[in-house]
Amino acid sequence: MDKLELQFGGYTTAGKRAENQDAFAALQPESDLLDTKGAIAVVADGASTCRQAQLASVTCVTNFVDDYLATPESWSVKRAALRVLRGLNLWCLGHRSTQFDQQSDMVTTFSGAVFKSASAHLFHVGDSRIYRFQDGNIEQLTRDHKHFQGDISYLTRAVGIDPHLDVDYRLVDLQPEDLFIFTSDGVHDVLGDRQIASLIADGTDDLELLAKSVVEHAIELGSPDNITCLIVRVKQLPSYGINENYLQIQRLAVPPALEIGMKLEGYRILQTVFQGQRSCLYKVVNEQDGKIYGLKAPTQQYASDKDYLRGFAHESWIGQRVNHPNVMRIHHRPEKTAFLYHVCEYIEGQTLRQWMVDNPKPSLDQVRVIIKQIVAALRALQRLDMVHRDLRPENIMISTQNQVKLIDFGSVYVAGLDEDQPQPSNFDGSNLTYVSPEYVLEHQSSHQSDIFSLAVICYEMLSGAMPYPAISRQSSVPHSYTKWDYESLGKHRNELPPWVNLTLKKALQPQPENRYQAFSEFETDLLKPNQSMIEAAQDAPLIERNPLLFWKLVSGVLLAANLIQFIV
Secondary structure (H helix, E strand, C coil), X not given: CCCCEEEXXXXXXXXXXXXXXXXXXXXXXXXXXXXXXXXXXXXXXXCCCCCCHHHHHHHHHHHHHHHHHHCCCCCCHHHHHHHHHHHHHHHHHCCCCCCCCCXXXXXXXXXXXXXXXXXXEEEEECCCEEEEEECCXXXXXXXXXXXXXXXXXXECCCECCCCCCCCEEEEEECCCCCEEEEECHHHHCCCCHHHHHHXXXXXXXXXXXXXXHHHHHHHHCCCCCCEEEEEEEEEECCCCCCCHHHHHHHCCECCCCCXXXXXXXXXXXXXXXXXXXXXXXXXXXXXXXXXXXXXEEECHHHCCCHHHHHHHHHHHHHHCCCCCCCECCEECCCCCCCECXXXXXXXXXXXXHHHHHHCCCCCHHHHHHHHHHHHHHHHHHHHCCEECCCCCHHHEEEECCCCEEECCCCCCEEHHHHCCCCCCCCCCCCCCCCCCHHHHHHCCCCHHHHHHHHHHHHXXXXXXXXXXXXXXXXHHCCCCHHHCCCCCHHHCCCCCCHHHHHHHHHHCCXXXXXXXXXXXXXXXXXXXXXHXXXXXXXXCCHHHHCHHHHHHHHHHHHHHHHHHHHHX
């Protein structure tokens, strides 16, 4: 399978100045990181008016590369890069000669690109530039953050100027043989776009010599500044943006149905815990260390279903990266495995579905204890730029120690993977009642989608009913948000405080922007009354507070009017 392949070439010089305050860096990491994080190219130009301009530029390019690669693989490129840049900005801003200085000693421009799959993610602040040379044409992809006052110019935006770093972000598609040209102002202030394009078109294929040629032409035309040019060529695009973890479905066999006493690569079967249409779960013992695990494997029926198997491999990738007491842990399998399966944490207990059967009318406190732990698990996913998307009682376990465990990650959205490949979805279509309206209608999801699903579960735990009509077949899926018509919790359990119904109603708003914006808000309102929400509900028109009563009154008035008209 083809991988992303880039070529780099760069050259920098102090030019007519005593010190070179420009810096650049480029890296194409090894295969695994290239898939999940991408390749990096950056140029920085330290502001000459600052005492430590060189340190600022060198630190920003080197630390950006190192720190970006150290961010979680599940993060999106945009989130990871902006987090690193804002940290570097605060670090530069903190370097002042005295506490009374208004300006930092470390200010630099920054123009960087992360090349991942078939896209380039551009991050820019200052007046260094990124161009794209494609099919003989050159295009400036960044804009200069510079203000002129007569013959004097100064930066309006740069790393180290302001506590709030406003970074330009742009996403561009890649084509084979695209050239990305990074320049400091020592180049483009003296060479126009056409001159740069001409030099590139007529130059050598050796990118380092080509970059040096651009720099030397700038020197010949009298550039008074440091001069830097970095060139990146797209040699090859991946045939499909997919992590190596998913390639295992092409080379690993689905194990046969296993029975008690049988062994699979060092794991002996102790019990068949679950045997479904798509997967089986076994309680196993590792014969090397004697520890108990769960072993989950696809069924032979789904051995040729590539979409399901991709989701299965995806689940393994998630479970190995989320480390939280309320999330089931998935361990690494033996390196030389021949079969596709998970080795996961074994949870002795029952599903939330069974708990609900055993507790048909739980107290509010009982429900809060469980919801609080589910929230903790979902926030762990949120910190990693993940959305579960398939929350339902069957995917939540309660251990014998009453610890909640979130399981089944086959449909989890991962921002860092979604940038270059479609996300797997293991929904079987049998029950979409727990799925948020925006995912059902538009296939869009965020942490607010999980808030909706969590609120459905909470409602069902308290009432034994659903807040909306069940969606059991794809043909019955509503076609607009207005079709989700909330049913008051009080219809099922009128002894519960009315403010609990208000909390659930807000969490279950069909439009995500009308829901809680954070898990903590929902959790807080479930613990104690939200007075502002109660007051707003009391002041709302009757049609919003009690639609049934409103229409009964309207009907009564109309009936009375008709009777009066008849009599008259």
